Amino acid sequence: MTAVTAPEERDNPYALSHLDALESEGVHIFREVAGEFERPVILFSGGKDSIVMLHLALKAFAPAPVPFALLHVDTGHNFPEVIEYRDRVVAQHGLRLHVASVQEFIDSGQLKERPDGTRNPLQTVPLLHAIESQRFDAVFGGGRRDEEKARAKERVFSLRDEFGGWDPRRQRPELWQLYNGRHAPGEHVRVFPLSNWTELDVWQYIAREKIELPAIYYAHERTVFSRSGMWLAPGDWGGPVRDEQVEQRKVRYRTVGDMSCTGAVESDADSIEKVIAEIAASRLTERGATRADDKLSEAAMEDRKREGYF
Structure with missing residues (x-):
């Protein structure tokens, strides 16, 4: 790009x-x-x-x-x-x-x-x-x-x-x-x-400097389940529960934190050029879109x- x-x-x-x-x-x-x-x-x-x-x-x-x-x-x-x-x-x-x-x-x-x-x-x-x-x-x-x-x-x-x-x-x-x-x-x-x-800026700098990232930042097939409008990864932390269905989706992570509160987004962006294009078109901040801990209250x-x- x-x-x-x-x-x-x-x-x-x-x-x-x-x-x-x-x-x-x-x-x-x-x-x-x-x-x-x-x-x-x-x-x-x-x-x-x-x-x-x-x-x-x-x-x-x-x-x-x-x-x-x-x-x-x-x-x-x-x-x-x-x-x-x-x-x-x-x-x-x-x-x-x-x-x-x-x-x-x-x-x-x-x-x-x-x-x-x-x-x-x-x-x-x-x-x-x-x-x-x-x-x-x-x-x-x-x-x-x-x-x-x-x-x-x-x-x-x-x-x-x-x-x-x-x-x-x-x-x-x-x-x-x-x-x-x-x-x-x-x-x-x-x-x-x-x-x-x-x-x-962060992604353009990563591209320019050729900085390696964990692979989960790029689109890949992953086992996830839906909760509160987000795709979460199952794990020992307590998910999924009750009627939450596990399924395979092609997703990537915009931000990385605790598995229990960090949601993935559906995406085909499997390269840094595609990620940059996807972010440039997005109207949601990464935390607003994928962090459940920020949705607890306005403050x-x-x-x-x-x-x-x-």
């Missing part, structure tokens, strides 16, 4: 392309955090946004290794293909990986299994425990403003209080890409290098963010 050239790029041959400008901003953010904080960590789930984020980090510090560890909050209900990809990437680049296990918190009685089987809302406690116990003072996340209206309120540097909570009223101005990482003991900062990217994401979620 041929990229459209903006008028200013045609008039000025030295101007950065749209993707180059986004990449430059992301690299700058990683280097800024390296200079301001003592113990940053990158949240890495094996989803496309965290993969692009890691790619930017590798570019930011090459040829030196990435100076940050990775952190994955493992719900125990992850897609096997994504976990396999995560472990392979960690080994390939010699990275350090911390895993915060939701299952361990359930087994110890610190968390209780939900009746609907979804564990996505249970990630906050293990996440905050890992941040506190490992003394992480900056935590990179792959959130983008186009995903959801609560995320659209975030700054690139998002201050969190000593309980991990987010208060929109405490956000700081970020004029001219100047970021204020000052925080009190016990507080930390969430950092979003992809804030200004869109889903289409579901914002409520979780105030408690410490991303």
Whole structure:
């Protein structure tokens, strides 16, 4: 697919392309955090946004290794293909990986299994425990403003209080890409290098950089069942139940999270060019179309963010 050239790029041959400008901003953010904080960590789930984020980090510090560890909050209900990809990437680049296990918190009685089987809302406690116990003072996340209206309120540097909570009223101005990482003991900062990217930007960058993704992002035959208008994957998390019928469908995933709340979309997009064309024509955001945890209420994401979620 041929990229459209903006008028200013045609008039000025030295101007950065749209993707180059986004990449430059992301690299700058990683280097800024390296200079301001003592113990940053990158949240890495094996989803496309965290993969692009890691790619930017590798570019930011090459040829030196990435100076940050990775952190994955493992719900125990992850897609096997994504976990396999995560472990392979960690080994390939010699990275350090911390895993915060939701299952361990359930087994110890610190968390209780939900009746609907979804564990996505249970990630906050293990996440905050890992941040506190490992003394992480900056935590990179792959959130983008186009995903959801609560995320659209975030700054690139998002201050969190000593309980991990987010208060929109405490956000700081970020004029001219100047970021204020000052925080009190016990507080930390969430950092979003992809804030200004869109889903289409992410996919066009993946195509340009030839970044490998887990295969579930492309159309494939899969066993699924329908619930609340979404195609979910059966599994130990509790689906299907009652009259829910399992069937084979050609689907792909636009976003990847807990199997119990991440829906697939019917699609024939089995190549990156077809995915880009499909996204360009879509009028639904990826989370709005495929994430059941965001359908609980109009303020579901914002409520979780105030408690410490991303």
